[in-house]
Amino acid sequence: MREIQYHKAINEAFIEEMERDETVYLMGESLRGANYPHSEGLAKRFGDQRVLDTPICEAAFCGAAVASAMTGYRPIVDLMFIDFMYTAADEILLKAPQWRFMHGGKVNVPVVFMGAAGGGMKLANEHSQIPSSIILHSPGIKLAVPSTPYDAKGLMKTAIRDNNPVMYFWHKQLMAVTGEVPEEDYTIPFGVADVKREGTDVTVVAYSYMVQLALEVAKKLEGEISVEVVDPRTLEPFDLDAVLKSVEKTNRLVIVDEDTERCSFASELAAQVVDKGFTLLDEPIKRVCAGNYPIPGGYMEQHVLPSVEKIEAAIRSVAV
Amino acid sequence: MNDDDFVFPAVRGHGLPHLISKGVDPKYYLAEHCGKSTGSCGGVSTYHNIDTEHGFFGLAGTLGTGFPISVGYGMTSKWNGKQQVVVSCFGDGTSNRGTLHESFLMAANWKLPIVWVCENNQLSMYVPVKDHHPVENIADLAFGYGMPGEVVDGQDVVAVAKAVDKAVARARAGEGPSLIECKTERFVTHSIGLPDRIDLEDRTKDDYVELKKRDPVVLFQEKLLKEGVLTQKEMERIDQEIAVEIDAAEAFADAGSPPDPSVLDDYLYAK
Amino acid sequence: MRLKKEQKLTLYRNLVRTRAFDQLFSRRLGLGKLLGFWHPAEGGEAPGVGACSF
Structure with a gap:
């Protein structure tokens, strides 16, 4: 193609x-x-x-x-x-x-x-x-x-x-x-997540650019930790079932969200998974988000935004 | 104006003057304000109203929303070949919003068929217009955007009708927007239950006596009686008809029930 | 625009109806028979009526 x-x-x-x-x-x-x-x-x-x-x-x-x-x-x-x-x-x-x-x-x-x-x-x-x-x-x-x-x-x-x-x-x-991208006409239904990479040890839910970072980390950890990357593609409507299905397999969840951590989509999803899938979890849910600061310019930006290093650390912390 | 011409009403009376005058039966708005499913918005809104067949596509509670919304109506009117126009009404207080300037700019720039009608009752809640607007006439804002701006006596319903008719014709001819400022009054409080105050002071009995000299209903009544257009008998007949209509509207509103909670989901998203 | 007799009567009727309904809304709010708030038009009906009657 x-x-x-x-x-x-x-x-x-x-x-x-x-x-x-x-x-x-x-x-x-x-x-x-x-x-x-x-x-x-x-x-x-x-x-x-x-x-x-x-x-x-x-x-x-x-x-x-x-x-x-x-x-x-x-x-x-x-x-x-x-x-x-x-x-x-x-x-x-x-x-x-x-x-x-x-x-x-x-x-x-x-x-x-x-x-x-x-x-x-x-x-x-x-x-x-x-x-x-x-x-x-x-x-x-x-x-x-x-x-x-x-x-x-x-x-x-x-x-x-x-x-x-x-x-x-x-x-x-x-x-x-x-x-x-196919040449013929197609659409993608809202509210249907896409598993961007299959894995068995840890579920990473990420969206937008964070999917690319999550995939990079998953590749790096290949052979050591098997990471499943779930991309919801739309946050409203949201495919909670796809996340629960993945967590049922891995029993571990890391949510990567480039938005500010406080009151974020990551926080909301964590609450929903605890509510609907508490017994599926073997480890606490980890969030990797932007820190609770304005996003700085210049060289300071990297200290606030999520990064492959922060994502890797979060995955390792639950993949015990 | 035609039935399908767009109107965005001003806040006073929550658009009742505009709805009634354009031919919308006010009983649906009464039912809406009573929280009944028979209301114009299904009883979920309290104060919103809608009647798309008469050009009312909705109301908003954040003042100044009507300016951008009217620009959108104006774009539709200009593009769809139906020769529609927009009458967009707002008070002197609402004229403070930045959306006024953005929307005047867009409408003038794109020559949209919009008649902006400022209903200047000289009070923004408790703040007199001289304390929130730096020049005497809000209509003067028009000149910065290359629009005609006109001041009319807002207590003279005929003067308003004539000025708007002229501006509507201009808009329909593709000559763009205009602004009409109607100098009007507010006889009562800003909001029922609040004191009727100007700045720090409650309005006095003498104030009300002065105000009532500019009662638009009485002024027009006297004029029509003098002209022989209206007779005492006809006046009484009209009053009786309206009393009957009011009774029926109240009965309609009171007979309704609050909406079923399932409408919360029905109304959120279109299929 | 020259107003015909019927048009003048339409304007008059719309003014009086608006006044009557506006006062009804105010009254019902005071009686607890109207929800939310009410910002009366009383005294300022002519601009809306004049703008929208024809």
């Missing part, structure tokens, strides 16, 4: 869905000139009305997208860096997820918000977050977190076709990663 880059996979998802459905359009800052390569060529191909450059006014264009989605369109809103979503918190967290619910299910809000997430590029606090916990704390919006080109394309296509708001984090460190 052909291999393409992660950003190209997203670009293909846009092209295919925009050709399939003329109500789909893209909106954001400097998209037409493709400030990220996933919007390359779209403005020329689809014209002025379907690839829109907005002023720097996130609250206005995110709210506009919510209303546009209610009234017949399927906007994809590219926030550039996902950290910028805080400037439109009301629109993304209180309006998009809650509008259908608060109005008795009488309107749907099929909008996709997306942005570059994650650290590792020394871009500091407002350009390095992966704020999953904030999204998960707002019932009514789904959250896709692809870790491979295949998942990036399939999940984006599903996100665009979904009749609900979807937040889509793509990771900067994955932008140029290559992987197999």
